[in-house]
Amino acid sequence: MTDFAALLQPDRGQTAHELTPVTEKGFDDWLKAQPATVRTLAAAARFKAKPGELLIVPTGDSWSGAFGAAKKDGPWSLAAITAKLPEGTYRIAGDGPGAGAFGWLLSHHRFDRYLAKPDPIAQRILLTPDVAQVAETVALAEATALVRDLVDTPAADMGPAELAAAAEAVAKKHGADIRITRGDDLTTGYPMIAAVGRAAIRERAPRLVELEWGNPAHPRLAIVGKGIVFDSGGLDIKPPSAMLAMKKDMGGAAHAIALAGLVMGARLPVRLHLLIPIAENAIAGDAFRPGDILKSRKGLSVEIGNTDAEGRLVLGDALTRAGEDKPALILDFATLTGAARVALGPDLPGLFANDDALAADLLAASEAVSDPMWRLPLWGDYADMLKSTVADINNAGEGGFAGATTAALFLQRFVPEGTPWAHLDTFAWRPSPKPGRPKGGEALGLRAAFAMLKTRFAAG
Structure with missing residues (x-):
């Protein structure tokens, strides 16, 4: 069984890659506010903030990211980007992951009991400011x-x-x-x-x-x-x-x-x-x-x-x-x-x-x-x-x-x-x-x- 409890943790200021949700409607305004390097990266990646799209932005020795936000918060609103992320620790800018934490966790689950060599699943830890959310989402x-x-x-x-x-x-x-x-x-x-x-x-x-x-x-x-x-x-x-x-x-x-x-x-x-x-x-x-x-x-x-x-x-x-x-x-x-x-x-x-x-x-x-x-x-x-x-x-x-x-x-x-x-x-x-x-x-x-x-x- 996947260790879901290890994948959703209270945000206590840990070092993490920050992911910024960007709506399609707000994409142009977001892009204008970015430095030239980010605008260039977005153009090269053809990032338009469509739901599920992901843009990686190098920042010194680390990196942050932006992603196309779902039209509304829901259990599967983060699932599409989760599979695209490498192993690491993440926080969602703004109010946190919301209901999408559920889909984030389920994106790590596979039924591989009968596979001789199951594909490894990258462990992506999600931080949430809503401490009360953790136990029930994991359950x-x-x-x-x-x-x-x-x-x-x-x-x-x-x-x-x-x-x-x-x-x-x-x-x-x-x-x-x-x-x-x-x-x-x-x-x-x-x-x-x-x-x-x-x-x-x-x-x-x-x-x-x-x-x-x-x-x-x-x-x-x-x-x-x-x-x-x-x-x-x-x-x-x-x-x-x-x-x-x-x-x-x-x-x-x-x-x-x-x-x-x-x-x-x-x-x-x-x-x-x-x-x-x-x-x-x-x-x-x-x-x-x-x-x-x-x-x-x-x-x-x-x-x-x-x-x-x-x-x-x-x-x-x-x-x-x-x-x-x-x-x-x-x-x-x-x-x-x-x-x-x-x-x-x-x-x-x-x-x-x-x-x-x-x-x-x-x-x-x-x-x-x-x-x-x-x-x-x-x-x-x-x-x-x-x-x-x-x-x-x-x-x-x-x-x-x-x-x-x-x-x-x-x-x-x-x-x-x-x-x-x-x-x-x-x-x-x-x-x-x-x-x-x-x-x-x-x-x-x-x-x-x-x-x-x-x-x-x-x-x-």
Whole structure:
């Protein structure tokens, strides 16, 4: 894991290369104020202060620099220049790095576990005058890197045991209690989790991980994450092209584990209940079938319209368990539907909520920390698409319409009425790179959710 704490330090006047942000709009005025040598260097480098451009200016035995500032301060506003800088210590002239410190840190993170000779990463230390910024920015970078690493790990090395171990590591770090229900022990209490995972080999048997932390007198917060470690589609098998990235189908669990770590690290005054239903949707002689009718922990019978709609099944049992302890809030993350990606693309998690105030809080937090999401309708009339003639509900809507909404409506059936609940249908994946954001696993909605929880459950 990258040592982010070493890369962001309080500014106490240390020797450092100073970097001056210059806007495109203010470039001409800035240039006129520079000595002839700097104007010549800028002309030679064709520096116009476009966002991400960098100009190096020698100063005696050292050097300083100017860079094209982003149009507005945000988490990725420094990421483009970070990769261009050599190893050293830096300060940003003016007010300091602002929100861009987050992207500065993440620009140092690589998933290189499987590379024989990883490229060395220059260590660029950033100084900040905002001492209070350091701890939380480092924590957010660590949580984001954890999501990326868990998602990027191939399914052969990120099975049910390994994903459960990731939750156990977070529990141990923060002194939380953890309970794991495995294999055949799921059959009675969590029959849908058991059914989805029963075709996997015994070493990769399904499980439900539950972590609890905090004062029982505090409001109960349930965080749930879909942990399908690989999704073949089951007997409704996916085509090869759709299976290539299915190691990421545990991305919801990765978000939930990382968020739980942030909550505990910040010592929010909550009674945290983390639930990770884990299974591999494999194919074998005992795989669950289209047309099967499954029992659920809630008591509802579920007709299987499609074995590739398995994530909502494991979440259904986990949401039921979460609701049994009367939480003040339930928040779930899941790489649930392709329909959400068709509607919103890879960068925007789809937000569904049964509570307008909760949805508003999440959207406000999303805007405040530049971690975008978009609310989609939990349109009750579409529940008819999930009707079954032989069971209480079908797990897959007919006709292919409103796939993200019908999936959310399915989940809502397992949430206690009156309990505020939000569901984030997140991609957990970046299909093409951007500065500070390589192709692969990605945390989408994590920072917004944490910002919302900090506001909602403020200490004191």
